[in-house]
Amino acid sequence: MGKSSDRKRKVNLDSSSSITNTTADNNDTNDDGSSLAKKHQATLSARQSSSINPWTGRSYSSRYHSILQTRLQLPVYQFQSQLLEAVASNQIVVVEGETGSGKTTQIPQFLVEVGYALPGKTIVGCTQPRRVAATSIAARVAEEMDVTLGKTVGYTIRFEDVSDSESTVLKFLTDGMLLREAMNDPLLSKYSVIVLDEAHERTLATDVLMGLLMEVLPKRKKGSKFGELKVVVMSATLDAEKFQSYFHGAPLLKVPGRTFPVEIFYTAEPERNYVEAAVRTAIQIHKCEGPGDILVFLTGEQEIEQACEEIRLGAQDMGKDAPELVVYPLYSSLPPAQQKKIFTPAPGPRVVGGPPGRKVVVSTNIAETSLTIDGIVYVIDPGFSKQKVYNPRIRVESLLVSPISRASARQRSGRAGRTRPGKCFRLYTEQSFYNDLQETTYPEILRSKMANVVLTLKKLGIDDLVHFDFMDPPAPETLMRALELLNYLGALDDEGDMTDLGRQMAELPLDPQLSKMLICSPDFNCSEEIVNIVAAMSVPQIFMRPRESAKAADEAKAQFADATSDHITLLNAYAAYEEVPIEERKQWCWDNFINDRSIASAQNVKKQLRNIMTRLDIPLVTCRGSNGKYDTNTIRMALTNAMYMQVAYLQRQGSYLTVKDNQIVYLHPSSVIDGKPQWVLFEEFALTSKNYIRTVTTTRGEWLVDMAPHYFDLDNFPECEAKDELILEYKKKLRRG
Ligand code: CDP
Numbered sequence: 095m096g097k098s099s100d101r102k103r104k105v106n107l108d109s110s111s112s113i114t115n116t117t118a119d120n121n122d123t124n125d126d127g128s129s130l131a132k133k134h135q136a137t138l139s140a141r142q143s144s145s146i147n148p149w150t151g152r153s154y155s156s157r158y159h160s161i162l163q164t165r166l167q168l169p170v171y172q173f174q175s176q177l178l179e180a181v182a183s184n185q186i187v188v189v190e191g192e193t194g195s196g197k198t199t200q201i202p203q204f205l206v207e208v209g210y211a212l213p214g215k216t217i218v219g220c221t222q223p224r225r226v227a228a229t230s231i232a233a234r235v236a237e238e239m240d241v242t243l244g245k246t247v248g249y250t251i252r253f254e255d256v257s258d259s260e261s262t263v264l265k266f267l268t269d270g271m272l273l274r275e276a277m278n279d280p281l282l283s284k285y286s287v288i289v290l291d292e293a294h295e296r297t298l299a300t301d302v303l304m305g306l307l308m309e310v311l312p313k314r315k316k317g318s319k320f321g322e323l324k325v326v327v328m329s330a331t332l333d334a335e336k337f338q339s340y341f342h343g344a345p346l347l348k349v350p351g352r353t354f355p356v357e358i359f360y361t362a363e364p365e366r367n368y369v370e371a372a373v374r375t376a377i378q379i380h381k382c383e384g385p386g387d388i389l390v391f392l393t394g395e396q397e398i399e400q401a402c403e404e405i406r407l408g409a410q411d412m413g414k415d416a417p418e419l420v421v422y423p424l425y426s427s428l429p430p431a432q433q434k435k436i437f438t439p440a441p442g443p444r445v446v447g448g449p450p451g452r453k454v455v456v457s458t459n460i461a462e463t464s465l466t467i468d469g470i471v472y473v474i475d476p477g478f479s480k481q482k483v484y485n486p487r488i489r490v491e492s493l494l495v496s497p498i499s500r501a502s503a504r505q506r507s508g509r510a511g512r513t514r515p516g517k518c519f520r521l522y523t524e525q526s527f528y529n530d531l532q533e534t535t536y537p538e539i540l541r542s543k544m545a546n547v548v549l550t551l552k553k554l555g556i557d558d559l560v561h562f563d564f565m566d567p568p569a570p571e572t573l574m575r576a577l578e579l580l581n582y583l584g585a586l587d588d589e590g591d592m593t594d595l596g597r598q599m600a601e602l603p604l605d606p607q608l609s610k611m612l613i614c615s616p617d618f619n620c621s622e623e624i625v626n627i628v629a630a631m632s633v634p635q636i637f638m639r640p641r642e643s644a645k646a647a648d649e650a651k652a653q654f655a656d657a658t659s660d661h662i663t664l665l666n667a668y669a670a671y672e673e674v675p676i677e678e679r680k681q682w683c684w685d686n687f688i689n690d691r692s693i694a695s696a697q698n699v700k701k702q703l704r705n706i707m708t709r710l711d712i713p714l715v716t717c718r719g720s721n722g723k724y725d726t727n728t729i730r731m732a733l734t735n736a737m738y739m740q741v742a743y744l745q746r747q748g749s750y751l752t753v754k755d756n757q758i759v760y761l762h763p764s765s766v767i768d769g770k771p772q773w774v775l776f777e778e779f780a781l782t783s784k785n786y787i788r789t790v791t792t793t794r795g796e797w798l799v800d801m802a803p804h805y806f807d808l809d810n811f812p813e814c815e816a817k818d819e820l821i822l823e824y825k826k827k828l829r830r831g
């Protein structure tokens with residue numbers, strides 16, 4: 095559905111674009127396709143029969159040979175020369191193939207093996223929508239190639255770069271990170287091939303990358319300054335034709351997958367509690383069904399941990415005579431060592447000749463197409479996942495547990511038929527499958543706020559967003575909202591051009607508001623504090639509140655509480671953590687109900703942010719007095735200076751009304767704010783049964799009219815209680831002069 099008839103794009107990607115080779119498409123490549131592939135084949139066989147690893151100069155380990163045996167069984171191997179031939183003679187190739195056929199782990203390797211990458215010069219990059227997929231696949235591929243992770247094979251995700259400019263030839267990275275790299279290197283000059291993996295997921299970043307590559311490819315033809323750039327777009331079976339037509343009829347190669355029939359079961363009645371139902375079904379399978387591992391799809395960390403615990407308990411209840419059952423969780427914030435465990439084979443029989451044990455993996459959507467776990471025979475699909483939802487009218491983006499699409503349900507059930515016939519238990523009715531589920535999930539670009547993307551595109555020199563070649567263009571209102579926000583924040587001027595502040599903001603891998611907060615924090619003399627707050631906000635929730643010890647958790651949190659601000663409470667906890675000696679930190683976290691993994695990654699984020707701050711010449715200054723206390727007023731001012739578009743005003747009847755959008759909201763129960771201050775700013779709008787605002791800080795009308803008179807302008811302000819107070823504030827301001 096690309097607007098292929100309408101390709102008048104305004105770009106100034108690079109001043110060196112005049113070097114672009116003007117030869118018509120393909121004229122220069124026709125003869126070398128098959129001969130190149132043959133040559134590649136020869137190099138390949140030579141390498142495969144050699145006992146010396148060309149990347150390390152050392153002999154291959156025995157592990158290498160044993161993995162190679164399983165790799166050679168993957169369907170994608172049948173197809174190696176056809177693929178290399180297509181890539182040799184085309185700039186873009188679309189590959190479609192069943193999940194598990196070996197696309198992600200093998201195709202990038204084929205490309206580096208035949209010489210598309212040269213250490214220190216060019217690399218092959220493979221994008222992934224998810225961080226976990228990027229890290230875990232990089233680790234797997236490093237193992238398959240028998241090289242060190244971070245050297246020959248590396249990965250880059252936000253706040254973590256495990257690659258090496260001298261030796262990395264194959265890099266897995268999130269689609270968002272490739273977009274960031276493009277900001278500083280618009281022609282993606284170090285890449286010789288970009289593999290856009292999981293394109294069917296249609297994440298926001300992948301969609302933007304596709305549009306961007308359409309701009310870049312004509313400038314990276316054969317003979318251009320940085321040489322030819324190849325693109326391989328890979329997708330699970332869905333929508334491949336759509337990609338093909340978007341890329342002007344690029345060749346489409348289908349990897350024939352081996353799949354076995356999967357029997358589908360539905361529930362007779364809707365389930366009231368899908369977590370309970372999933373646990374029950376898993377235990378039932380373990381009791382009644384033949385050997386084979388189980389994959390359960392749930393929506394998030396908490397749910398998954400809870401289900402794992404209950405399945406373990408259920409298996410214990412079956413006693414020692416039942417076959418052994420091991421349970422592994424899988425979600426994005428799980429540390430790599432634990433993520434890896436999902437690939438451990440199921441336990442054997444308890445007694446010689448007895449029935450074999452079983453493995454259960456309880457996972458988020460990661461296991462739907464990104465990661466393939468061998469040995470799965472049973473899939474339990476409750477029919478939900480966490481999805482981004484954006485409402486441009488009230489400018490709220492949230493992650494909501496929502497029903498999946500029929501396409502997702504089919505992918506999920508397909509996971510049961512990888513190695514032999516399987517069964518899928520859908521925990522909803524058949525009627526619901528046909529009548530309630532959408533056919534496909536909407537692309538993320540239609541469900542996201544766009545401020546970040548707009549800033550990125552502006553930085554890339556793409557000014558004409560309306561004619562940018564999006565596969566599915568975002569709603570005009572969403573684009574307008576983004577431009578408006580960036581204009582209010584001072585990132586774009588009234589003509590829509592980028593300001594110096596905007597250019598700096600684009601350098602930070604953060605939401606525009608947080609970027610601005612950090613950049614302006616030295617004006618308030620508290621950049622040390624703001625960088626800590628931003629770091630603590632960029633990681634999963636650091637305060638834990640287990641249901642069974644909620645009271646103790648609340649007491650622990652109270653030690654850090656600042657009655658005027660949840661942000662400063664976070665800062666207090668973080669600062670306290672930094673003072674604990676490293677070897678005692680784990681225990682300290684445990685005692686204080688702090689998530690130790692989260693807070694440790696906040697430290698890493700902080701380190702990265704401080705590096706960028708140094709690069710951007712943002713000074714590190716502190717408002718901490720000699721008594722060790724913060725000047726909390728200035729911190730709250732620094733927060734207000736960036737967050738004034740997310741402010742709510744206390745109403746007479748006790749609820750809050752968000753400014754301009756007029757939504758009735760309440761302080762989230764987790765807030766430590768004392769009483770009900772007149773003005774609050776908030777980080778997050780949680781749409782649940784009741785509309786809550788989360789991570790809240792008290793602010794003042796006086797600050798708002800001082801810092802953002804262009805936003806709080808009375809001429810364009812809806813009639814409301816807040817307006818009356820603002821009028822008073824402006825009068826006071828006049829008197830102050
Ligand atoms: O990308 P696609 O879905 O086509 O397949 P893949 O991710 O390349 O997976 C190919 C095979 O590698 C599957 O059988 C996976 O189970 C296996 N694999 C593995 O054993 N360990 C990993 N860490 C990753 C993949």
Ligand code: MG
Pocket residue numbers: 194197198199291292463464
């Ligand atoms: Mg894959």
